[in-house]
Amino acid sequence: MTGSARAHRLANIAPFEVMEVLDAARRLEATGVDVIHLEVGEPDFLTPAPVLRAAQAAIDAHPMFYTSALGMPELREAISSWYASTFAVDIPAERIAVTAGSSAALLLALAAVINPGDAALISDPGYPCNRNFVRLFDAEPILVPSGPEDRYQLTSRLARAAWTPATRVAIAASPSNPTGTTMTQDEWVALADVCRTNGGTLIADEIYQGLVYDHPPQTVLSVIDDVWVVNSFSKYFQMTGWRVGWMVIPDGAAREIEKLAQNIYISPTTPSQYGALAALSPEGIAILEERREELGARRDVLLEALPQIGFAVRARPEGAFYIYCDVSEHTDDSFAFARWLLEETGVAVTPGRDFGVAAPEQHIRIAYTQPIDRLREAVARIGDAVGRARL
Numbered sequence: 343m344t345g346s347a348r349a350h351r352l353a354n355i356a357p358f359e360v361m362e363v364l365d366a367a368r369r370l371e372a373t374g375v376d377v378i379h380l381e382v383g384e385p386d387f388l389t390p391a392p393v394l395r396a397a398q399a400a401i402d403a404h405p406m407f408y409t410s411a412l413g414m415p416e417l418r419e420a421i422s423s424w425y426a427s428t429f430a431v432d433i434p435a436e437r438i439a440v441t442a443g444s445s446a447a448l449l450l451a452l453a454a455v456i457n458p459g460d461a462a463l464i465s466d467p468g469y470p471c472n473r474n475f476v477r478l479f480d481a482e483p484i485l486v487p488s489g490p491e492d493r494y495q496l497t498s499r500l501a502r503a504a505w506t507p508a509t510r511v512a513i514a515a516s517p518s519n520p521t522g523t524t525m526t527q528d529e530w531v532a533l534a535d536v537c538r539t540n541g542g543t544l545i546a547d548e549i550y551q552g553l554v555y556d557h558p559p560q561t562v563l564s565v566i567d568d569v570w571v572v573n574s575f576s577k578y579f580q581m582t583g584w585r586v587g588w589m590v591i592p593d594g595a596a597r598e599i600e601k602l603a604q605n606i607y608i609s610p611t612t613p614s615q616y617g618a619l620a621a622l623s624p625e626g627i628a629i630l631e632e633r634r635e636e637l638g639a640r641r642d643v644l645l646e647a648l649p650q651i652g653f654a655v656r657a658r659p660e661g662a663f664y665i666y667c668d669v670s671e672h673t674d675d676s677f678a679f680a681r682w683l684l685e686e687t688g689v690a691v692t693p694g695r696d697f698g699v700a701a702p703e704q705h706i707r708i709a710y711t712q713p714i715d716r717l718r719e720a721v722a723r724i725g726d727a728v729g730r731a732r733l
């Protein structure tokens with residue numbers, strides 16, 4: 343029995359339940375049911391054509407060898423120029439690491455700043471992988487319950503109250519998954535102050551940065567410099583499966599990140615980096631902006647329709663492609679409710695349990711990753727079912 347040993351840390355890693363909903367939805371689909379998928383956290387749009395063309399041309403023209411561990415110099419330069427042209431911030435290419443999605447960026451940042459036994463503050467509800475990443479480093483995630491009054495964010499008020507002597511890190515995402523709410527620049531500054539005062543580190547997750555609908559996109563880097571920023575080509579750039587993202591490294595830490603990346607995965611995938619270069623081109627951005635407008639229109643349709651079927655939206659989702667709904671009018675067990683919705687209506691949603699322990703039984707997440715007519719159809723089906731259930 344040479345394969346039977348298991349590390350203790352495995353016991354602390356929770357499964358990603360949305361994948362189980364997805365499996366159930368696919369099984370139902372296989373029986374011929376028309377399932378409307380509002381559970382998965384990836385855009386329904388195909389990767390933009392310029393990205394596909396650039397990656398294909400690169401495969402024909404270049405050997406697909408490893409690149410430098412921090413990514414191709416021309417892509418790091420292109421990301422640096424994109425920060426300058428989009429946000430008027432000067433981020434030298436030397437501070438940019440191209441990574442295998444923002445997931446790798448988060449792992450690298452945590453590997454660089456957290457020690458076993460340290461604690462990290464994370465908003466609850468929040469993106470589930472973060473707390474498992476913290477546990478991987480034998481550190482403790484502190485889930486900080488955040489409600490509509492804090493727009494579900496890790497605000498400075500909440501971070502100050504939750505800080506413990508062991509706390510070393512605060513992680514916040516803007517826009518957030520699962521709520522779509524954003525941090526204002528003032529809130530970022532205040533949260534960074536709390537971290538600085540306590541000798542801690544701030545990690546800002548800007549993976550949904552380009553997907554905002556009420557105001558232009560912003561970056562924390564416009565107001566704070568001593569911050570770790572993770573970002574990705576997955577969501578706004580619609581390249582989830584390409585596994586390419588990046589990190590902005592605080593001054594002086596690039597060599598440490600380079601050493602970690604060299605050892606952990608050697609380099610990010612080469613064809614994807616060529617694709618990412620094209621995503622940043624004016625042609626790529628023009629396509630993505632059209633799609634952003636479409637996503638904004640979808641959000642607006644749902645924001646109007648959901649309250650009419652008793653799905654309360656307690657904080658305006660300014661971005662991402664998620665709406666976090668309070669469904670306590672219908673259930674006190676959102677997990678069972680999601681299963682019931684799937685069976686009764688063929689609409690798949692994610693129960694709150696994936697996103698934390700603060701009132702998950704009261705919430706579901708809806709991803710508007712379907713065209714408007716399908717969203718209207720989903721709301722109509724749910725409206726009928728909950729109406730029937732009330733009779």
Ligand SMILES: Cc1ncc(COP(=O)(O)O)c(C=O)c1O
Nearest residue numbers: 383443444445469519574576587
């Ligand atoms: C808030 C947040 N951060 C990070 C990620 C990781 O994405 P990726 O590794 O594809 O960049 C996700 C994916 O859903 C997310 O929602």
